[in-house]
Amino acid sequence: NRMAERAGDVIKTLMKLGTMATITQSIDADTAELVASEFGHRIKRVTEADVEQVLVDQGDTDAAQLPRPPVVTVMGHVDHGKTSLLDALRKTDVAAGEAGGITQHIGAYQVILPHAVHGFDRVTFIDTPGHAAFTEMRARGAHVTDVVVLVVAADDGIMPQTIEAIRHAKAAQAPMIVAINKCDLPGANPARVRQDLLQHDVQVEEMGGDVLSVEISAKTRMGLDKLLDAILLQAEILELKSNPNRAAVGVVIEAKLEKGRGSVATVLVQKGTLKVGDIFVAGSEWGRVRALVDDRGRTVTAATPAQPVEVIGLTAAPQAGDDFTVVETEAKAREVSEFRQRKRRQQQVAASGRGSLEQMLANIKSGQAKELAVLIKGDVHGSVEAIKGALEKIIDAENEVRVRVLDAAVGAITESDVTLANASKAIIIGFNVRANPQARDMARRDGVDIRYYAIIYNVIDDIKLALSGMLAPTLREKFPGNAQILQVFNITKVGKVAGCKVVEGVVKRGAKVRLLRDNVVIHEGSLKTLKRMKDEVKEVSQGYECGMAFENYDNIEANDVIECFEMEEIARAI
Numbered sequence: 001n002r003m004a005e006r007a008g009d010v011i012k013t014l015m016k017l018g019t020m021a022t023i024t025q026s027i028d029a030d031t032a033e034l035v036a037s038e039f040g041h042r043i044k045r046v047t048e049a050d051v052e053q054v055l056v057d058q059g060d061t062d063a064a065q066l067p068r069p070p071v072v073t074v075m076g077h078v079d080h081g082k083t084s085l086l087d088a089l090r091k092t093d094v095a096a097g098e099a100g101g102i103t104q105h106i107g108a109y110q111v112i113l114p115h116a117v118h119g120f121d122r123v124t125f126i127d128t129p130g131h132a133a134f135t136e137m138r139a140r141g142a143h144v145t146d147v148v149v150l151v152v153a154a155d156d157g158i159m160p161q162t163i164e165a166i167r168h169a170k171a172a173q174a175p176m177i178v179a180i181n182k183c184d185l186p187g188a189n190p191a192r193v194r195q196d197l198l199q200h201d202v203q204v205e206e207m208g209g210d211v212l213s214v215e216i217s218a219k220t221r222m223g224l225d226k227l228l229d230a231i232l233l234q235a236e237i238l239e240l241k242s243n244p245n246r247a248a249v250g251v252v253i254e255a256k257l258e259k260g261r262g263s264v265a266t267v268l269v270q271k272g273t274l275k276v277g278d279i280f281v282a283g284s285e286w287g288r289v290r291a292l293v294d295d296r297g298r299t300v301t302a303a304t305p306a307q308p309v310e311v312i313g314l315t316a317a318p319q320a321g322d323d324f325t326v327v328e329t330e331a332k333a334r335e336v337s338e339f340r341q342r343k344r345r346q347q348q349v350a351a352s353g354r355g356s357l358e359q360m361l362a363n364i365k366s367g368q369a370k371e372l373a374v375l376i377k378g379d380v381h382g383s384v385e386a387i388k389g390a391l392e393k394i395i396d397a398e399n400e401v402r403v404r405v406l407d408a409a410v411g412a413i414t415e416s417d418v419t420l421a422n423a424s425k426a427i428i429i430g431f432n433v434r435a436n437p438q439a440r441d442m443a444r445r446d447g448v449d450i451r452y453y454a455i456i457y458n459v460i461d462d463i464k465l466a467l468s469g470m471l472a473p474t475l476r477e478k479f480p481g482n483a484q485i486l487q488v489f490n491i492t493k494v495g496k497v498a499g500c501k502v503v504e505g506v507v508k509r510g511a512k513v514r515l516l517r518d519n520v521v522i523h524e525g526s527l528k529t530l531k532r533m534k535d536e537v538k539e540v541s542q543g544y545e546c547g548m549a550f551e552n553y554d555n556i557e558a559n560d561v562i563e564c565f566e567m568e569e570i571a572r573a574i
Contacts (some may be wrong), residue, residue, distance in 0.1 A: 003041055013038050064243040067119060068305040069110070070235035071144060071268065073126045073174075075165040076151030081181040084218035085151055086125065089228075091221075108253050108266055108308030109295035118232040124268070124306045126253060144251050144268060145174045147234050149227070150202075154180050154188035154215070158196040160409070164416065166200050167407060171423070175238070177212045177230050178204055184217040242305035248274035250324040252282055253308065255317040263287075263314035267303075267324050274303040274311075274326065279333050283322030284340035286333035287314040372466060373426035375417055376408040379433050379520050383456070384408045387431060390460050394467060403463060412519035413450060415439050422446045429459055434519045434563075452477065454521065475567050481505025481542065482516075482563040488556055489547075496554035497529075500562060501545045507564045508539045515550070516561040526551050 003010075007023045013035050014021050021027055027035075036043050076082045089111055108126045115121075126144065148169040152162055169176050178197065180190045194204050194213060203209020212230045216223035248269055255265040265282060267274070274280075278289045290313035292300045303309040311324075315337075318324075327333045374391065378384035388408040406426050407417070413428055413435035419442070421428050427449040428435075435443065435450055443450050453459045483500040491497050500507075507513075509530040515523040531547040532540055540546040548562060 003036060003039055005039055009039075010035060064245065065241035066244060068240050068242040068244075069120055069122045069124050069307075070146045070231060070238070070240055071124045071126060071306055072147045072149055072231055073145040073172075074149045074151060075169060076179075077153070077156070077159040077161040077165070080151050080153040080156060080159070080162070081218045082151045085149075085179065085181060085216070088218040088221055088224055089125065108268055110307060113228070117229060118236040120232050120235060123228065123231060123235075124308060126268070126308075144253070144270075145172055146238055146240060147231055148172065148174045148176045149179050149231065150176055151179045151181050152193050152197075153182045154190045154193055155182050155185045157189075157193055158200065160411075163200055163409075166202055167420075170201075171420075175234050176202065177214065177227070177234060178202070179227055180213060180215045181218055183215045184220045184222060190215050240306075242271050244271075244273050244304050246272040247326040248272035248278065248280075248303070248324075249326070250274065252318050252320060252322045252324055254320050255282075255314075257317055261312055263317040265311050265314055265318055265324075266308060267311050268308045269303045269305055271305060272326070273305075274309065276301050278326045279328070279330050280311075280324060280326045281333050281336045281340075282311075282314065282324045283318035284337055284344055285314055285316045285318045285322075286330075286337040287311075288330070289313050371402060371404040372463065373404045373406055373421075373424050374463070375406045375421050375426050375428045376431065377413050377417060377428065377433050378408075378410060378431035380410065383431050384410055387429065387456060387459055390456065391463055394460070394464055403467070412436055413439050415442050418442045418446065418448050418450075421448045427451060429453060431456070431459065432521045434516060434521075436519060454524070475569055477565045478568045479505070480511060480564050480566060481507050482561055483507050483540075483546070483548070485556060485558055485560045485562065486545070487558055495549065496556055497547050497549045498556050498560075498562070499545065500548055502540050502542050503561075504542060505564075506539050506541050507546070507548075507562070508566075509537070511564045511566050513550070514563045514565065515553075515556065516563055517557070523550070523553055523555070525553055 011021065011023060014027070014031070017031065017034060019027065019031055033043050074082055074086060090109070108124065110122050110124050112122045113120070150162070150165055150169060152158065166176075178193075180193050182188055183190060190213075194207055197204060197211075198207060202211055204211045204213040206213065212234065214223055214227045214230050216227055218224075249271040250267045250269040253266040253268050255263065258264050263285075267282075274289065274292065276289050276292055280287060280289065289311055292303055293310040293312070294300050294303075295308055300309065327336070376384055376387050376391075378387065385408070388405050391403040391405060394403055406420060406424055412433050413430050415436075415438050417428060418435070418439050420426070421443075428443075428451065430450060430452045432454055434452065440450075442448075451462070453462075481502060481504050483502045485498045485500050487499040489497045489499060507530065509527060511527075513525065513527055514521050528549045528551045529547070530537055530540065532544065537546070550556070
């Protein structure tokens with residue numbers, strides 16, 4: 001059709017080139033190019049990814065840029081008054097009395113200031129559902145936050161989740177303000193908090209650093225004005241600007257399915273103005289804006305830069321951190337959506353077939369990767385520190401490759417760890433600890449490599465082999481299955497027998513077993529007996545109940561997990 005040539009002439013030309021094809025048959029691009037050249041046409045080759053060209057941001061002129069409100073994420077340990085602070089800040093909003101106040105589920109809202117401070121009359125707050133979601137956004141390249149407010153309780157100090165929040169804030173590369181909460185309590189010690197922050201490479205101004213710290217009390221509303229002032233001062237330094245007079249571009253904060261409303265996405269507009277009736281692409285989904293609901297539950301007709309709104313009119317729910325772009329026509333939106341869904345399916349197929357460490361080694365070999373990122377989780381602090389120190393010392397003569405320890409902490413492997421490893425393409429080392437079921441499923445889905453060890457030298461040897469690329473055949477543990485102890489029976493002359501249910505895979509009599517309590521290994525040995533009903537059996541499959549007793553060990557309790565493993569030899573390959 002494009003060439004305006006008859007089908008018979010095209011087939012004749014193909015025959016001359018040695019290709020026998022009917023008019024409905026697909027031919028390869030090179031042949032098509034030759035045929036078109038034969039008829040005297042000019043050819044421009046395009047790739048499948050060219051459908052995304054409609055989303056490419058052309059940039060804005062400086063003249064079109066106007067100041068926009070800052071976007072602030074509040075993070076911190078759960079009991080440190082983060083929610084209280086958010087509630088207290090909401091009360092500073094003069095419009096909070098309208099339309100029944102602010103709806104709780106939106107995840108982002110705007111505080112309107114009684115009078116402009118440093119040129120700003122409003123601030124947008126993001127209430128992250130968890131630090132993991134924060135990192136997932138970074139993993140998808142969505143740098144949403146301008147300023148991070150870290151809430152620390154003055155009477156409690158630095159807690160594990162506070163450390164996690166610091167790590168995620170640094171990963172987002174956003175300026176941080178430390179809000180020292182609960183300063184009205186008798187046991188409050190803000191000086192200790194500032195001192196403890198130094199251990200985590202956060203130097204507040206009082207300690208000679210450049211991180212702002214404000215003493216507040218969400219309960220008595222002490223220091224809230226100072227905190228808002230610090231946020232707006234930081235925003236003024238950042239010179240936040242955006243062009244409101246263009247097609248909207250934003251990011252999905254969260255998305256969900258709601259009864260009666262279908263797929264609803266909370267979107268933070270970053271550039272342009274989003275209007276009702278706009279056609280958009282959000283990640284691999286598309287839609288037309290049927291309605292916009294602001295953070296106070298009111299229906300609005302448009303959303304300006306840094307304004308969070310709920311968008312109704314999606315075909316399906318996108319993922320948190322997906323980009324949101326307004327396009328001209330429905331056809332373009334559909335085309336981009338279909339291409340991205342196809343690409344995502346291909347990536348999922350590819351991820352399921354790759355060995356993460358092997359892939360990383362291939363990257364190192366080809367010169368793409370210079371660092372081997374690892375995340376260490378152990379049962380005790382001493383082991384974790386020892387592994388971290390040993391791995392950081394491994395370095396080659398040319399100093400070309402090295403180990404980068406993203407995080408080293410005590411405890412079981414959680415979803416947060418898997419998310420961080422996925423964002424940084426790292427491998428997770430579990431030393432005498434295991435991943436919880438949710439983290440295991442997430443690792444399987446995202447293709448994150450979790451490796452379990454019980455001997456420190458094996459960790460060092462494995463990483464050395466990985467960095468040098470000399471991967472000889474090695475013994476690796478294979479996990480046929482595990483069982484949960486439902487009840488423990490005391491039988492005369494036999495000792496303690498565990499009444500178990502096989503929850504995953506198969507438990508075999510000849511295999512080695514480990515006893516796990518709260519995801520920590522407390523015993524390793526072999527089974528003395530494996531019975532089904534009254535009969536001794538070779539193996540018991542998933543879903544069935546059985547009786548087990550350990551060889552020379554009887555410190556077993558209900559809810560313990562018995563993990564079955566076999567040693568197998570695997571040839572390593574790069």
